[in-house]
Amino acid sequence: MPGSGKTTLAYKVYNDESVCSHFDVRAWCTVDQEYNEKKLLVKLFNQVTGLDLKFSDDIDVADELRRKLHGKRFLIVLDDEWYTTTWDELTRPFPKIEKGSRIILTTREKKGAFHGKCNSDPLNLRLLSLEESWELLEKRAFGKESCPDDLLNVGNAL
Structure with missing residues (x-):
């Protein structure tokens, strides 16, 4: 995919x-x-x-x-x-x-x-859930901080 x-x-x-x-x-x-x-x-x-x-x-x-x-x-x-x-x-x-x-x-x-498998089985990557996607975005954008409240609506609308 x-x-x-x-x-x-x-x-x-x-x-x-x-x-x-x-x-x-x-x-x-x-x-x-x-x-x-x-x-x-x-x-x-x-x-x-x-x-x-x-x-x-x-x-x-x-x-x-x-x-x-x-x-x-x-x-x-x-x-x-x-x-x-x-x-x-x-x-x-x-x-x-x-x-x-x-x-x-x-x-x-x-x-x-x-x-193409030679030494190991293929790794099947799955898509992230909405919650996992949000958590990843939040960690990348804000590090150890949480997303500011005034941006939560925008972030959750995605």
Whole structure:
């Protein structure tokens, strides 16, 4: 379901200090419904290497990426993947998941989540209730304070 916090959760994990220090290499790629496999692999390659290279059509970017990742502990995020075929195409260059390497996949499709399952079961995020949503908004907006009385009507009307 869109808007349930999948990308936000993945982003927080991806940028967590302990996660950053655990992996040799990290890369983030937003997939979307319409995507170009080679462009996404080039984007991942450039994040992995810290370069900004362009590849000619005769270069196998997947093979180059596989070589750069070999022997490294990597974290790859494939955000907003839509189709199981996309998972198959985009994970081709990744060496066998070992040495603690991980791929995080966010998807709206339960079928896609189970298709991409490697090391753990998919996490199914649920929408917050109205009360939970209000509590989250209040904590974010006012910290340890409560919402001022003159704003309660506006907040509760949402």
